Amino acid sequence: MNESEAVAIIRRAAYSVGGNFRRYQYRVCDPINGGNSMLGLSDFQAVEGKVIAIEEDVVVVQEGRKAIFVAFDLNNLDQVPSVGDKVKVTPYQRRRFDGKRLSDPVEEKHENGFVSKVYHLGEQASKIPGITADASQYLQDMAEQLANLPADSRRRITQVLIDAGAWKKPVQIFDVTEDADTHLLPKLVFHIEQENQKGTLSVTLDRAADAYVVALEEDGKEPVIREDCYFDDLGSVINEFIVHNDDWLKDRVEIIKKAAKKKAS
Known part of the structure; x- marks a missing residue:
């Protein structure tokens, strides 16, 4: 157009x-x-x-x-x-992990029971819930990249995941611990539930290689794994795994009332 x-x-x-x-x-x-x-x-x-x-x-x-x-x-x-x-x-409207639109207000509950609604004007990122202030720097940086790196002209990476159903179940978070004997942490696991595709998509930081491992595990299928994925490749790799067409971008039309038919002359 x-x-x-x-x-x-x-x-x-x-x-x-x-x-x-x-x-x-x-x-x-x-x-x-x-x-x-x-x-x-x-x-x-x-x-x-x-x-x-x-x-x-x-x-x-x-x-x-x-x-x-x-x-x-x-x-x-x-x-x-x-x-x-x-x-x-x-x-099309971008959404958060609570399923609400990015432009919708966020409800904040206070100790006195009062609930306020906060509007974040110009908000662009859909942040991953559950990443606390005491999380490792690795995890905080990883979550920040997923929320802010572009996946296409309209969406950040987390918004692609949300559109694929990641908001329907809590994100599984595995952080680095002092006694961890693996370099494959932290790890985030997202629920995927869309037409013809159901399972999980995980993003793991390989600290030894300073790169990510992206794995798609669909029900009843062999896992698809992409190793040595650098931060600037994340958007395209995740798109390749879970975006199959442009239906997400469609304008949804609801016909409330059909036009009256013209009478035959």
């Missing part, structure tokens, strides 16, 4: 609708790059409204009765609506 062409289509669609508004707002939902703001990459929010135009590879939705128009890439919709349909379109 070409953004300048999408804007031109929005303009035509907005004027064709009419209405008593003198100004209107618009946005183009770019599935590849997401939204950009002063705070960094942002995820588009769900839009509910009426499909007012479909031209080339652009679908334009008017949000409610407001003068707000949103363009979506037709090729990125999981189903294509018709002009006049009332729809809810939910673009």
Whole structure:
């Protein structure tokens, strides 16, 4: 979807609708790059409204009765609506290990029983829970890399794991101990549960080689292991193991009400 062409289509669609508004707002939902703001990459929010135009590879939705128009890439919709349909379109949104959106507030419980909601504006990383302040420096560095290293144009490594089902069960954490007789620690084990794939993916630091070992263990299959994986290869290796298509990026379309059929003349 070409953004300048999408804007031109929005303009035509907005004027064709009419209405008593003198100004209107618009946005183009770019599935590849997401939204950009002063705070960094942002995820588009769900839009509910009426499909007012479909031209080339652009679908334009008017949000409610407001003068707000949103363009979506037709090729990125999981189903294509018709002009006049009332729809809810939910673009891809990054999530945390609690299953909630990255943009959702985090609840913090206080000793007096009070619960507060904290918004982290511009949050980009989905941090691994359970990494305490007294964890080894090896483990802290490892968790930091997984949460911050990119896996693709939209996601960090942990967000790829979350999309593959890692949020459904606690992450298993194995740290270095004083009596450990192996150089293959620390180790993090993530639950994987998605269509046609169920098992675990582990990331282990080989301290002797200063590299990672990535292992995919699927139910009923032989483990797939990649050794000597350096930090700048982690994203591509994990993508290769658990990302099989671009369905995660699709805009989810819910057709709330079909357009009325035109009466035959």
